[in-house]
Amino acid sequence: MVVMRFILVKLSGQLQESCYSLNITVTNGQGLSTSRTVIINIININDQSPYFTITKTVFRIKEEEKIGTIVTTITAVDPDGEFFSNSLRYSITAPQGIPYFSINPDNGVIQVARRIDRDIGPLNQHPNISLEIHVEDSPSNGRSNSTTVVISTEDINDHPPECQRYTYREQFSETISIGTVIVDLKNVCWDHDAVAPNNLFNFTGLSGVGSYKFAQNPPGSGRIELVGNVDLENETGGAEKDYILNIVVQDIVWPFYRNNIYIFVRILPVNEFEPVFSSPSYVFNASEILAVMSKIGTVTATDEDIPSTGISYSIVDGGGTLDYSEIFWIDPEEGTVQIVAQLDYEITKRYLLTIQASDNEHKTQTAQVTVNVLEANDEKPVCSPSSHLLEVPVDLTPGTNINGLYISCVDRDSSPRSFRYSINSGNVNNHFTFSPSAGSGISRLILVSPFDYERGLDTVWEYRLEVFITDDNLLSVENSSTALVQTGTVTLTVKVIPNPTTVVPTTPGVTLVTSRENVYVVSAWYVPFIICLGILLLLGLLGYLTFLLARYIRTHCQPKPKQDKKPLIKTREKKRVKKEEVWEMTNVNTVFDGEARDPVTGHLYEFNSKSGARRWKNTNVPPESEAKDPVAQPIIVGNNSNSDGKFGVQSIAMKESMSDLSNFQPQGEYE
Known part of the structure; x- marks a missing residue:
């Protein structure tokens, strides 16, 4: 037996191939040999961490970019090979805790995830956002790496200048001096943009009704001063009482956002002058027969104040007698003098009145009025x-x-x-x-x-x-x-x-007969109308009461029920059968293929399962005979008495039609 061991000498770098085929030959001492092929598969394991390939770590983006705008793309590779590089997953962490950006976990694309407002919140003081980017080569328990990128948010001019108020209402007296500051807008306006020049603005234009009497000092500062005369009584100052000014606050850079500010200036009149009568004294003549409330003259006073504060007239002295404390009355608005009591030349021929004119601020002036009473023929003999x-x-x-x-x-x-x-x-x-x-x-x-x-x-x-x-x-x-x-x-x-001899004619008597008759007066049309209306209302009320009474009787007073003579159970009349009466009916080819027991009598009866025909089963005839002769025998119904005195029923008569047979049910008792 030959044992061979394969030793991995060195695997460095990335293998060109993942599978190797070895042809191994074994030879012994006698020169005999044998060959085998060995296939070695190299299994790649995750033993290297991925790394980022980016070289730039600081990026810029303007505020208010749309959600989904791409900021940059973060790329990374895995030394373990393409398989692990393709399975890389990216994630992001915002140290500030506000997820302004998101990253695509598959391709590392960083996008805007929410609105970026450079002018408010933490971005106002810290416009740079640090993001920690993570990459991992396996969904679970893989190798990972991290890097930090900085995204700097740039300010844009996206806010117009704002002010505490856009409408001002100011009031000044007509004696205001030239150079008085009407309103100062510099300290009540601002711009929310974060940095200059986006947050810089100035005031341009000054227009409106009477704007030529006002100016900015210095120009563009929003500090508005009075430069013209507003004295209402001065002809050169004009008679304007209300001024409407329009000034614009505007950015100094594109897109030059602006807002309009309206200033309403009202000049209040000052009561500088006293009323002045058109004449220091007046003389009025009045006939003694003038009717009460007749006019005898008018006094007139003017006031140089513009607009006029209004003049009221009153009698402060004179105009009385021993009988009447007040004989004259003056209209407080018109200045018309009237008499409120009857004049009498024979009592007083002249009256001296003191009339006062006063404005609404209690500046007064007086004038003397002489009223001469003219004699008239006002007495009867x-x-x-x-x-x-x-x-x-x-x-x-x-x-x-x-x-x-x-x-x-x-x-x-x-x-x-x-x-x-x-x-x-x-x-x-x-x-x-x-x-x-x-x-x-x-x-x-x-x-x-x-x-x-x-x-x-x-x-x-x-x-x-x-x-x-x-x-x-x-x-x-x-x-x-x-x-x-x-x-x-x-x-x-x-x-x-008359003399005693003089015949005094008698004057025939006259009898006055006064007759009266009822005559319709057109002006009394309402009398018959009210009578007819009352009758109709009374009839309606009576009808309604009758209806209520009938409904009450019907609801609470039920009628006595009638005796029901109809029987609850309809009994069938027994037909008297004539004796010795024979009915014959022959059913051709009727086969009774079923047999059942009547639940009432207990007797057996036969029936046809198709037509429903039925008949009592004759217990005296053997079933074999019926099997041989399936045709029904003549049916005899009658009062045939047998030996025991009972009626023997041979069969039940067939009805006239098959439908009646199908609906037939055994009823009654049979013996």
């Missing part, structure tokens, strides 16, 4: 007494003063010489007149013509005279712009006394 009862004989001589009557009248604002006397009504046939008829304060009643009752010219025996005393105000016409007429009245009742 007053006669005493105002009524008289007179009796005169029927034959009184014309021209006689009746009963010596005279009326005496006075007038507070008219002379008696202006009086005129007239009979307004009741002077039938003009029997009466006054003398004198005008120009005196005393006048007498005179009979002008005699009474004539005998010929029927007079029929009235009692005269009711309505006397008018009218003043023409002849004296006041010279002193007044109006000459009015006032009338007083006196009532005279004159009864004519």
Whole structure:
């Protein structure tokens, strides 16, 4: 036996082949030999760690790159051979704990995994991100290696300048001095970009309504000052009260982000001037007969303040009498003077008023107003007494003063010489007149013509005279712009006394009959409407109550149930069978191939499994005879009594049709 041992001398580097074939020949001393082939397979084992082939370890990427953007590719090889190199797996560890990047485990491609914001968070102070890259040549228990790469994030100008506010509302009085700072924007704006020049900005443009009165000092600083006059009363300053300014805060590098800032400046007026009346004094004339609330004049005051603060008027002195504390009233807004009580020339002929004009900030000015009361014929003649009862004989001589009557009248604002006397009504046939008829304060009643009752010219025996005393105000016409007429009245009742021989005609009586009838008034349309509506509502309510009552009776009062005469079980009437009655029926070729026992009677019956025909099995006939003759014998049904007094049933009669036979069921009891 020859034993051979193979010794591995040296395997260094990478073998060119993984399988070797050796041809071995063995020779003995007699010159005999034999040959064999030995195949040696070299098995590669994982005994080497992979290593990285990259030479650059610092990479740059701009912030806000899209997720999935490729940063770089990390490559490594395994000395153990291509098989292990192809199975390398990559992983990544972020020391900061924020997974901004991910690596493809198969090919080592590093990509952006989340949003990178250079301006906030830890990247603001530390923009470099260190990544520890791991490579392993086997999924489990393999050999691995690590390296560190640095990714530097670069800042871009991705933020516009921001300010605490983008709208400012400032108020200043019109006495503000030139050079006053309206607003300073430099310290209230900023830019979130991390580094310069991305975070640098300035203020450009100053426009808007009235912007020429404002300027930046120094330019671009956002420090806005007043450079024009804003005095509202000064013509050169204009009458603007509100200014709208627009200024832009903008980056100094591309893409030049910007924001607009609006500044609203309101100039508040200052009450610098007192009200001034158009005249230091006013004179108004008012007739004593003016109606209450009549206007007698208007005072006017102005205020040089712009805009006007508003002027209100009031009466601070005068305008009262012993009877009325206030006779005049002035409209606080319009300055119109009105009378609130009746004027009387005979009591007060002149009023002196002090009217005050004041603005909303209590600056005041006064003016004197004189009101002259003009006399007017506003008094009626007053006669005493105002009524008289007179009796005169029927034959009184014309021209006689009746009963010596005279009326005496006075007038507070008219002379008696202006009086005129007239009979307004009741002077039938003009029997009466006054003398004198005008120009005196005393006048007498005179009979002008005699009474004539005998010929029927007079029929009235009692005269009711309505006397008018009218003043023409002849004296006041010279002193007044109006000459009015006032009338007083006196009532005279004159009864004519007939002579004893005079026949007094009787006046036929008059009966007044007043009839009333119901007449529809259009304005009372609502009366029948309300009545009809009430009737309809009442009928609806009664119908609804009737419905509720019927439903209640139907629900709670059940009707008495009727007696059910229908039997619960329908009994079959027994048909009386005539004696000696014979039915014959021959079934041709009917084969009863089944046999069963009736559960009621206990007797056997035969049946056809196809047609369902049945018959009682005759126990007196041997089964062999039925087998020989399968045709059914004539069936006899009747009241044939046998020796024991019982009815023997030969068979059951067939029904008229096969369908009846199929539905036939044995019923009743049979013996």
